[in-house]
Amino acid sequence: MEIYLLRHGIAEDGEPGKxxxxxxLTAEGKKKLRAVLDVAADGGVCPALxxxxxxRRAVQxxxxxxxxxxxxxxxLRSRTLLPDSDPHQAWEEIRLHKDLDSILLAGxxxxxxxxxxYLLGCPALQVDFKKGALARIDIDAFGAQPRxxxxxxxxxxxxxxxxxxxxxxxxx
Numbered sequence: 736m737e738i739y740l741l742r743h744g745i746a747e748d749g750e751p752g753k754x755x756x757x758x759x760l761t762a763e764g765k766k767k768l769r770a771v772l773d774v775a776a777d778g779g780v781c782p783a784l785x786x787x788x789x790x791r792r793a794v795q796x797x798x799x800x801x802x803x804x805x806x807x808x809x810x811l812r813s814r815t816l817l818p819d820s821d822p823h824q825a826w827e828e829i830r831l832h833k834d835l836d837s838i839l840l841a842g843x844x845x846x847x848x849x850x851x852x853y854l855l856g857c858p859a860l861q862v863d864f865k866k867g868a869l870a871r872i873d874i875d876a877f878g879a880q881p882r883x884x885x886x887x888x889x890x891x892x893x894x895x896x897x898x899x900x901x902x903x904x905x906x907x
Contacts, residue, residue, distance in 0.1 A: 737782075737873055738873070739775075740847050740864070742841075743760065743764075743792040744795075744867040745764030746758045746866075747759050758790070758791060760792050767866075768796060770891055776805070782838055783808070783835040784808060784839070785797050785811070785838075786840050787840070787842065788813070788842040790817070793841045794812070816828070817846070818842075822853035825846065826850075848861070849862075851864065855884075868888060872884065872886065
């Protein structure tokens with residue numbers, strides 16, 4: 736299975752009295768997300784399923800992925816993708832869908848840095864998961880403990896000066 740981890744894009748700053756879960760993506764956050772997802776789409780990324788944290792910024796991130804990757808299925812919401820969730824719980828969520836070829840998870844730090852390390856079978860590994868970054872980790876077996884392979888990671892910084900980027904879409 737190809738597992739895509741997509742951290743939410745740049746979001747509004749928190750405000751006193753406003754729940755963290757209500758923070759929305761900024762226009763810049765959406766633009767940078769589209770740039771990352773455009774590169775992924777050009778590389779053939781086409782998830783069989785998208786699962787997102789229920790937080791507003793993650794749901795909006797999943798919506799950008801749906802549009803950019805031309806995803807036609809339903810988007811599932813899962814509390815296993817909340818920022819402080821346990822990587823093992825997220826792994827159990829992935830295992831529910833082990834019959835699929837690919838899954839895209841939209842979520843947060845600190846979970847995604849820890850989840851990437853967990854999926855790679857090295858929980859002590861430090862992964863700097865930038866806002867709007869997308870990583871692909873391949874898994875061949877679905878035992879209690881994963882042993883994945885990191886295939887690539889795309890950050891917004893890598894797309895900023897990419898040739899062919901114009902109006903937020905890459906030439907195809």
